[in-house]
Amino acid sequence: MARDVQITFDCADPARLAAFWAEALGYRLQDPPPGFESWDQALEAMGVPPERRNDASALIDPEGSRPRLFFQRVPERKQTKNRVHLDVRAAPGLRGDARMAALEAEAERLVSHGATRLRRHEPAPPLDAGHIVLADPEGNEFCLD
Structure with a gap:
């Protein structure tokens, strides 16, 4: 269902x-x-x-x-790392340098709206195409993927 x-x-x-x-x-x-x-x-x-x-x-x-x-x-503040997070698909269909450039541009845009940049993961073929981890204005981690 x-x-x-x-x-x-x-x-x-x-x-x-x-x-x-x-x-x-x-x-x-x-x-x-x-x-x-x-x-x-x-x-x-x-x-x-x-x-x-x-x-x-x-x-x-x-x-x-x-x-x-x-x-x-809610009255309590965020305490620890998220166990579930959102992946924001910011570079669909792109690979390599073009993909990472698109992710960097979106990370810069979101930082200007209150996100915090946490780390960048370089591409590691064949399974990881690379991504950037950010946090929203209240510290909830998410990935630009």
């Missing part, structure tokens, strides 16, 4: 992390409920106090084919 998947991020600042991942993946903020022009307007109508309006955020794929991303505020 096929199932839909949502990827959930525990974080300190859902709006900031959602903005980063929207930029990284080409996603967009999920629209507010029908009848509301903004999330702030909807949350006001729902009686959510201003200090709780950044408790969650959600992104959707504009094409509707990739999973929804959900960001929820």
